[in-house]
Amino acid sequence: MTQQAITIAVFLAVGLLFWMVALAASHLARPRRPSATKETAYECGIKPFGRAWYQVHVRYYIYALLFVLFDVEVAFLFPWATIFRRLSGFEIFLLVDVLIFLVVLVFGLVYAWRKGALEWE
Amino acid sequence: MNELLRILLTVVGVLLGVMTLAPGLIWGERRLLALWQDRCGPNRVGPFGSLQLVADMIKILTKEDWIPPFADKPVFIIAPSIIVTATLSSFAVVVFAPGIAVADLNIGVLFFLAMSAMAVYSVALGGWASNNKYALLGSIRAVGQMLSYEVFMALSLMGVVALSGSFSFGDIVEAQRDLWFCVPQCLGLAVFFIAALAETRRVPLDLPEAESELVAGYHTEYSGMKFAMFFLGEYIGVTLNAVIIVALFFGGWHGPWLPPVVWFLLKTLAVIGLFVLIRASLPRPRYDQLMEFGWKALLPLALLNLLATGAIILARGG
Numbered sequence: 535m536t537q538q539a540i541t542i543a544v545f546l547a548v549g550l551l552f553w554m555v556a557l558a559a560s561h562l563a564r565p566r567r568p569s570a571t572k573e574t575a576y577e578c579g580i581k582p583f584g585r586a587w588y589q590v591h592v593r594y595y596i597y598a599l600l601f602v603l604f605d606v607e608v609a610f611l612f613p614w615a616t617i618f619r620r621l622s623g624f625e626i627f628l629l630v631d632v633l634i635f636l637v638v639l640v641f642g643l644v645y646a647w648r649k650g651a652l653e654w655e
Numbered sequence: 656m657n658e659l660l661r662i663l664l665t666v667v668g669v670l671l672g673v674m675t676l677a678p679g680l681i682w683g684e685r686r687l688l689a690l691w692q693d694r695c696g697p698n699r700v701g702p703f704g705s706l707q708l709v710a711d712m713i714k715i716l717t718k719e720d721w722i723p724p725f726a727d728k729p730v731f732i733i734a735p736s737i738i739v740t741a742t743l744s745s746f747a748v749v750v751f752a753p754g755i756a757v758a759d760l761n762i763g764v765l766f767f768l769a770m771s772a773m774a775v776y777s778v779a780l781g782g783w784a785s786n787n788k789y790a791l792l793g794s795i796r797a798v799g800q801m802l803s804y805e806v807f808m809a810l811s812l813m814g815v816v817a818l819s820g821s822f823s824f825g826d827i828v829e830a831q832r833d834l835w836f837c838v839p840q841c842l843g844l845a846v847f848f849i850a851a852l853a854e855t856r857r858v859p860l861d862l863p864e865a866e867s868e869l870v871a872g873y874h875t876e877y878s879g880m881k882f883a884m885f886f887l888g889e890y891i892g893v894t895l896n897a898v899i900i901v902a903l904f905f906g907g908w909h910g911p912w913l914p915p916v917v918w919f920l921l922k923t924l925a926v927i928g929l930f931v932l933i934r935a936s937l938p939r940p941r942y943d944q945l946m947e948f949g950w951k952a953l954l955p956l957a958l959l960n961l962l963a964t965g966a967i968i969l970a971r972g973g
Contacts, residue, residue: 538758545666545747545757546740552674553736553884556716560880563716573724575787576875586786594799597946601802604954608809611961612765615816618965625969632965636958643954652950654943 596651607639665757673746676923677891682708684931691935712883720879727784734781735881738888741773745895750825752908752915763824764816767899768809771854774892775801778856778863781885782873793872796942797856797863803949804853810957811846814839814964815903828907835906839967842960844904846953851896853945855889857930859937862945897926 575582614632621628646652682697682705689696697704722728748763750756760766775798782794816822818839819830827836837844853860864872874885901907901922908915910922940948 538760541662541666541758542744542747542760544662545670546744548666549670549743550736550740552670553739556883557880560716560718560720564718564720564879566719572721575723575725575785576870577788578870582788586788586791587783588788588791590791590795594795597799597803600950601806604806605809608806608813611810611813612816612822615813615961616820616822618817619820619968625965629962629965629969633962636962640955640958643950647951652947654946 593654600646600651603642604639607635610635662757665755668755669746669751669757670743673743673891673894677887677894678708678712680890680894680927681711681886683927684934687928687931688935691932715879715883718879720881721876723786723876725786726876727786730780730784731876732881734777734784735877735884735888736777737780738774738777739884739891741770741777742888742891742895745770746898748824749898749902750823750828750907751919753825755916756825759823759825762822764812764822764827764903768805768812771808771892771895772805774854774888775805777885777888778873781877782863785873785876787876789870790873790875793863793869793875796869797873800853800856800860800862800942800945803946804850804953807846807949807953807957808850808854810954810961811843811850812903813957813961814843817961817964817968824902824907828902828909831906832909835904835909837904837906840904840960840964842956842963844900846957846960847900847904849953851900852930852933853949855892855896857889857893858934859939860945861939862942865939893927893930894923897923897930900926 575586611632614628618625618628685707686696686704688694697707700706700710722731745767747757748760748766750759750763778797778801779794782790782792782797785791815827815836818836819827821827821830830836849860856863861872863869864874869875874882877885898919901919905922905926907922908919910918913921
């Protein structure tokens with residue numbers, strides 16, 4: 535396990551080296567000619583107005599909440615999936631278990647659906 | 656010492672493979688798109704335009720790499736390298752053939768999912784740090800889309816894990832010796848494929864960079880080598896997802912006559928071709944349609960797939 539972790543670290547280090555070299559090469563080769571027009575944000579040719587760090591639609595926040603809810607569910611389901619075939623004789627209990635778990639979660643999904651959390655308006 | 660040499664050789668081999676396949680894919684995709692859309696495509700530089708890529712690389716190296724004075728500079732620089740690192744690191748856990756893997760982690764699938772979630776940071780931070788309205792809109796769209804499809808992607812893999820009883824890519828491919836998982840897991844494959852399109856932000860699900868609405872989305876302000884990193888990150892992502900689909904659903908290295916690695920490569924190229932064909936043929940949905948389709952169709956389908964897989968394993972007696 536430790537050896538594998540080290541191997542992956544080596545892999546990443548070599549991979550990053552590629553990019554360091556690429557960035558360094560471009561740093562040496564690229565020109566730099568700033569001008570007043572170039573220093574403005576790109577807004578299709580119109581003079582930019584106001585700041586760009588503004589508020590975004592609250593919908594995205596709701597999707598983030600849904601993500602947290604269902605990704606935690608996935609985290610709970612993964613151990614179930616690995617163990618499912620190994621406990622021969624107990625599968626029926628495991629299936630009923632996960633059925634109860636999923637029914638509770640699907641109930642949550644239906645609730646969100648009925649409340650309109652999945653609609654985009 | 657021998658062991659160390661073997662590890663180093665695989666590391667360099669896998670990296671070189673990915674680093675040739677992913678940029679080569681840019682040329683291959685343009686040629687294929689041209690073929691399917693009845694155009695010529697790049698055909699001037701080298702035989703069949705195959706040196707177009709070299710020309711593009713030289714060009715992008717000598718382009719001005721502009722950092723906007725109004726941007727959040729450190730974040731702006733770090734963001735593009737996150738996507739490359741995150742997508743590249745997933746290749747470390749894939750088993751390409753018996754014995755050819757950087758590290759066959761026993762939590763390989765989890766590692767892949769974790770790393771593809773890391774790619775969200777790159778897009779989110781890059782768009783936010785640009786301090787440009789189009790970039791912010793693109794990145795916030797990307798976050799919503801990628802987070803949502805991350806859930807469906809993980810759920811669709813649950814059936815594969817249940818069938819093979821392991822997270823390790825080696826074990827999963829070995830479990831497909833008799834029957835590829837694309838048959839019992841066809842529903843999971845469909846969900847995973849759509850989620851993979853959304854995760855890599857490919858046409859038709861490229862809403863974070865929809866040209867007709869958002870210029871270039873989250874990388875509007877990027878240029879030169881940093882833009883190239885975002886671009887390459889996307890293509891490495893496509894290669895990665897094709898590799899994952901081959902390993903988890905299409906029997907990995909299994910196949911008659913040819914050596915295992917060749918089979919793996921051929922299957923990967925076929926899946927990449929499918930990605931390109933989809934790009935050539937399908938229009939882009941609206942953002943609300945994309946999200947509603949995900950939460951209302953893909954999520955129930957993935958859950959159903961999981962339950963059905965469990966029931967079938969039970970009925971067949973383990």
